[in-house]
Amino acid sequence: MLKFWQNPEFVRHFRSELRRTRAVSVLAVVVVLCILVGLGCWAQRDNVIAKARASAQASGQPTAAELEFMEQRNPIEFWRLYYRTLMMGQVGILSFWVLFACAQSVSQERERKTWDFQRTTRLSPSELLTGKLLGEPVLAYFIVLCCIPISIFAGLRGETGFLHIIYAYTLILSSALFLGLVGIWLSSMFESRSRGVGVLAALGLYALVSIAATFSETMFPGVAAISPFSGLDSLLSFGRGPMPPTLFSHKTPWVVMSLLLYITFGAWFVLMIVRNLKKDPDQLRMLSRWQVVGCVAFLNFLAYGLFDPERTTDITMTDFATLMVGLNTLILALMGLATLTPHERLKVWWRRNHSKQAGIFAEDGLPWPWLAISALIAYCLMIWGLSAWKSALGYNPKAFQSGAIQLLAILIFITRDVLFIQWCTLTRMRAPTLKGILFLGLYYVATVVITIVLSIGSDQTGHHFANLLTPAGIFEHFDGFSFAASVFVGMALQLAVIMFLLMVIKRRLARPAMTAEAAAG
Amino acid sequence: MIELSHLRKEYDDLIAVEDLNLAIPTGEIYGLIGPNGAGKTTTIRMTCGLLSPTQGTVHVAGVDVLHEPEQAQQHIGYLSDFFSVYETLKVWEYLDYFAHAYKMAEEKIAARVTEVIAQVGLEVKRDALIRGLSRGMKQRLGIGRAIIHRPKLLLLDEPASGLDPKARFDLRNLLRSLCDQGTTIVVSSHILTELEGFCTSIGIMEKGALVRSGRIEDVTAAANPARTLRVRWIGDSSSTVQSLLQQDPLISGLIVQSTEGEFQFAGTEDQLSKVLNNLVTVGVKITSFAETRQTVEDLYMKLSGHQVM
Numbered sequence: 001m002l003k004f005w006q007n008p009e010f011v012r013h014f015r016s017e018l019r020r021t022r023a024v025s026v027l028a029v030v031v032v033l034c035i036l037v038g039l040g041c042w043a044q045r046d047n048v049i050a051k052a053r054a055s056a057q058a059s060g061q062p063t064a065a066e067l068e069f070m071e072q073r074n075p076i077e078f079w080r081l082y083y084r085t086l087m088m089g090q091v092g093i094l095s096f097w098v099l100f101a102c103a104q105s106v107s108q109e110r111e112r113k114t115w116d117f118q119r120t121t122r123l124s125p126s127e128l129l130t131g132k133l134l135g136e137p138v139l140a141y142f143i144v145l146c147c148i149p150i151s152i153f154a155g156l157r158g159e160t161g162f163l164h165i166i167y168a169y170t171l172i173l174s175s176a177l178f179l180g181l182v183g184i185w186l187s188s189m190f191e192s193r194s195r196g197v198g199v200l201a202a203l204g205l206y207a208l209v210s211i212a213a214t215f216s217e218t219m220f221p222g223v224a225a226i227s228p229f230s231g232l233d234s235l236l237s238f239g240r241g242p243m244p245p246t247l248f249s250h251k252t253p254w255v256v257m258s259l260l261l262y263i264t265f266g267a268w269f270v271l272m273i274v275r276n277l278k279k280d281p282d283q284l285r286m287l288s289r290w291q292v293v294g295c296v297a298f299l300n301f302l303a304y305g306l307f308d309p310e311r312t313t314d315i316t317m318t319d320f321a322t323l324m325v326g327l328n329t330l331i332l333a334l335m336g337l338a339t340l341t342p343h344e345r346l347k348v349w350w351r352r353n354h355s356k357q358a359g360i361f362a363e364d365g366l367p368w369p370w371l372a373i374s375a376l377i378a379y380c381l382m383i384w385g386l387s388a389w390k391s392a393l394g395y396n397p398k399a400f401q402s403g404a405i406q407l408l409a410i411l412i413f414i415t416r417d418v419l420f421i422q423w424c425t426l427t428r429m430r431a432p433t434l435k436g437i438l439f440l441g442l443y444y445v446a447t448v449v450i451t452i453v454l455s456i457g458s459d460q461t462g463h464h465f466a467n468l469l470t471p472a473g474i475f476e477h478f479d480g481f482s483f484a485a486s487v488f489v490g491m492a493l494q495l496a497v498i499m500f501l502l503m504v505i506k507r508r509l510a511r512p513a514m515t516a517e518a519a520a521g
Numbered sequence: 522m523i524e525l526s527h528l529r530k531e532y533d534d535l536i537a538v539e540d541l542n543l544a545i546p547t548g549e550i551y552g553l554i555g556p557n558g559a560g561k562t563t564t565i566r567m568t569c570g571l572l573s574p575t576q577g578t579v580h581v582a583g584v585d586v587l588h589e590p591e592q593a594q595q596h597i598g599y600l601s602d603f604f605s606v607y608e609t610l611k612v613w614e615y616l617d618y619f620a621h622a623y624k625m626a627e628e629k630i631a632a633r634v635t636e637v638i639a640q641v642g643l644e645v646k647r648d649a650l651i652r653g654l655s656r657g658m659k660q661r662l663g664i665g666r667a668i669i670h671r672p673k674l675l676l677l678d679e680p681a682s683g684l685d686p687k688a689r690f691d692l693r694n695l696l697r698s699l700c701d702q703g704t705t706i707v708v709s710s711h712i713l714t715e716l717e718g719f720c721t722s723i724g725i726m727e728k729g730a731l732v733r734s735g736r737i738e739d740v741t742a743a744a745n746p747a748r749t750l751r752v753r754w755i756g757d758s759s760s761t762v763q764s765l766l767q768q769d770p771l772i773s774g775l776i777v778q779s780t781e782g783e784f785q786f787a788g789t790e791d792q793l794s795k796v797l798n799n800l801v802t803v804g805v806k807i808t809s810f811a812e813t814r815q816t817v818e819d820l821y822m823k824l825s826g827h828q829v830m
Contacts, residue, residue, distance in 0.1 A: 006621075008618050008619075008621035008622045009622075011618065011621070012607065012610065012614075012618045015610060015611075015614050016607065016609040016610055017609075112605040113601065113603060113604045113605050114604065114605050114606070114607065116571055116599070116601060116604075117599070117604070117619070117666065118622070119570075119571060120569055120570065120571065120594055120597065120599045121594060121619065121622035121623055122591045122594045122595055122622065122623050122624045123622050123624075124591060278590070279573075280571065280572060280573075282532075283573060343533055344531050344532070344533075344575055347531065347575075348575060348576075426533075428533060428534075511534060513531050513534050513535065513536045514534055514535055514536065
């Protein structure tokens, strides 16, 4: 790996974005803004003191001694407020800018038709990734660099301590790098014509990451640490922030939890990007089969680790198992998308499979066998997780039984959906994955609407209908292995649909490829 | 230099390139000819590692492009038909970027950048921002980028697209000089006159298959064993010419008009000189007796049976 300041891609962005005149202008603007922010903070503190004085005169509260103390501490409080505002401003600017710059990094190169030239250089995917991660938002990094001396000065005058400032900047930088990785990952998945979709996805993702901060009061408080604001807020609250999250019931500082999440999730994103960065869009496959299984295990393991039973009072083992099944619905759906096989590779697999050279577990085969393995791993971890938390949740052996049925149902429905999207990729439609997801969305919306209509006549009919076509039934009215009969009928029906989908996929794959001559003629 | 073996590429249900076998020796200028959709670009993209083939292998300078792409890239320079350059960089910065990206030795980069700038004739624009360059200049800069790391193989996909005649002439000269320095060049085009008198070898692609490939004279000879000759005269000798040439068993495809005629001759140089001597002896006043050189376009038309784009 080249040193990052010698990385050609970083140097290119640096030269392009930070020519001397521009750098000086940016520096001047940043200094002016910092001064204005400082004046604003000064005015705010002044206002607080004035209000306290008025209140003391009118009602005697605060007392003269308290007022004197407040006035004595006012300079420190001013510097702390200034420091906090500067740090929050920097994390906001940097995380947003980095995500958006990186979310366009690859798709923009494709649009400009310069991407192929980068792909034909000797830069490895990890070198290209480093260059883009640090180079694309180089102006944002420069802005933060300009703010650092002022922030350090304000922090030290506010008696925060040098270590505190280092923690804060470590958090800001790591969150920016993490979001940058997510941005590059998004950008590498979209072709140039879908650049807008990539940017929209980045916007949605930024909103999600920001909203994640609200998880601090749920039974998975650690999830909030994925938001750069959670860790920084706790640091800048000087002991008045939210309660720290837990990892396997051990209290963990917000900063540590954030770093843990950024490093672990970041590693998965790096893996996905490095595997795919130099590939053509139609050759992309996010993870290998075994990596998918590993990712499912990691996400489940993390979820059990982040669970904090002390944040909730009335959750039973069965409820928790159902919650984990719900989470695995999302995980398996995402993993299903990550294991879709490109049309060309699937055809090659089909031929090899036909001549007994490749089995159903082959890397280029259909995704369903690996979804089954992933679900099995998820269930094994569920057994472990429920056992680990049994003292906090109250032991109930039926939770293992209902969890097994629920996961099986989820596996069946997700397999159906993934096979449908895989079939879409074998047709000639444009953006087949996106369209497949939209068709499935339409299917679920239509089912919900029909269920509501049927429920007007009879609630029971509506439920049965929903159970046949969606996995909704597994989340209500169950006890051990006993679920509503329509749930099992629904699973059998979906198995038939899966068989049908496998048949049409195989029929598609069996079609001989046409030569250009035949296509023309 | 290049060895493509049983190369096949499928896009969805369409075979873009089928069972392509091709070996190009070092120092050739190889013209890949064919209409749009023939599979030229796909072949070039597979050769430089941008596309992975459905089947088959690609070796460049003995390196497997599919399995050792970064190793292979040091031998390959690539230029596509329509491309863009980084407009906010200066000319020297652009070349410097790619020199570093190709991992050239640091101490050689500055000199090489200067050398390439001179080679593509952009000395006066060295410190200019790329956004201010003309289309032709940007194309030359693109060539400069492709050759900055001294590749043994240069792959050019429709390199003259959008260039004016002067820029095309300059491009040809530049490529010839690169070939003289030992670079193997593969250039694809559907504008056949672009390749005329410039390629040493050609390959004709049609609907994903390589119809014919080899040195131009070999391909020409194989496609057309008889040479085409054109004779011109003055005076009313058409019937004399017709009767004399018709008698010769080595002559075929005779077309005689009032003052000129064309025929195919399948004999030796000596036999050809006898034909000329006979015509002069019977009193035909010959003004011109010359072999008609077959153009790449003629050859392509003959071999493919298609209209040239």
